[in-house]
Amino acid sequence: MNLPETPNWQLELSPLLKRIAQQRDVQAMERLYGLTSARLMGLMLRILQDEGASADLLQELYLKVWYQAGQFYGQGSAWGWLCVIARNLALDSRRRKVREGRIFDDISPLEDSLVADISPESSGGERVLYRCLRHLKPGVRRLIVLSYVHGFSHHELQTRLAQPLGTIKSSIRRGLMELKRCLEQ
């Protein structure tokens, strides 16, 4: 897969997770927190749009990492693993809030950020991904970014975009496959 080079700070993560899993090393945990907390806070805030809730969830995330670091077997990207855990926690929280009627956000303010997200001026490493994203149809690209970056569930997208659920699911599925094929070239 034609992926950008891994940044140096990401290379540090896997050994840190190993030290946490095997030695319960608080210093390794502190270092991991220093390297990743602001980025993961940004990720969660993007999904939850609530700073207090994101901070609380960030704490939950790192406790999960502390206890479950052993589940990361050193294969693949440690940063990717952290992002998936953070996303899953944020998505669960977001969906609870939606069910309880505590999130009434509008998609429209996000439209601007989507443009920035796929800007060709992005730093070199991400260009491949953005080039592939730009190859997608705008509607599909929007669905993927709203779903993946902002954590909108398929049901939420159905309501907000007034499209059939089946269409949304198949569009996202096709878009992701297309994106993957492009990245593999």
Place this chain on the structure above:
Amino acid sequence: MSGTVRYQDKSLCDALAARYVAGDMTPACRRRLEALCCREPCLASAVRCWMEALVPLQEELPPIPPPARVWASINHRIQPARQASLPFWQRVWPWRLAAVMTTGCALLLALWIYVRPAQEALPTFIAPLRYQNGEVVLIVSGFQSEQVGWSRLVAQWSDMDGQDTTRMLYLWGQIGEGESPQFLGRIVSSDTELSVPPERWHVLKETKRFLVSVDNRQPTPDTALYRGPCRRLYTDSIASSF
């Protein structure tokens, strides 16, 4: 299709991995997939592949420093957790030390209880002290021990009736006829136990007669309130006959 064969299907693994990484799964489905990843390499590989493909989307997000309270709280929570994760013997050492000390004390107490009665079981000598009229009133027994501070004299009334046990009496030992009695101690209650230092025990070994006076003036056999001979007891032959 059995589980293992099912998850060897690349397109199925790919579809599941895409849904997992994109966050399009219920928490229960997600947990099941995470469990499957531990034993299905094809699925785990597909998840890794998708994870790495989409992660640059997250890297572009602006970092937002979290409030300081977050790390403070995490640090506070993981410190006790670190204690709990220490090996058992390291976690419980204060309790283990306390348990060892308690056990040691209990063993010493048991040993002391076991040894002490054996030493006091049989007296080394006995002296029945009588009134002038010949009636035995007081029994003095001597228990010798090789350990310093363990030799004792025990004075016991033979009959409590009519005895003024509050009165203080003085016990003396007389080595031989005409010798001056040597003061041994005060008898102050119904049963009195006197600890005998080693140098005093040498006197007791030679004592032929015990005298009791009502004051601290040296008595004679005639002026003493009670008097009686000291009888050595030889226990070895008796004990061996049982």
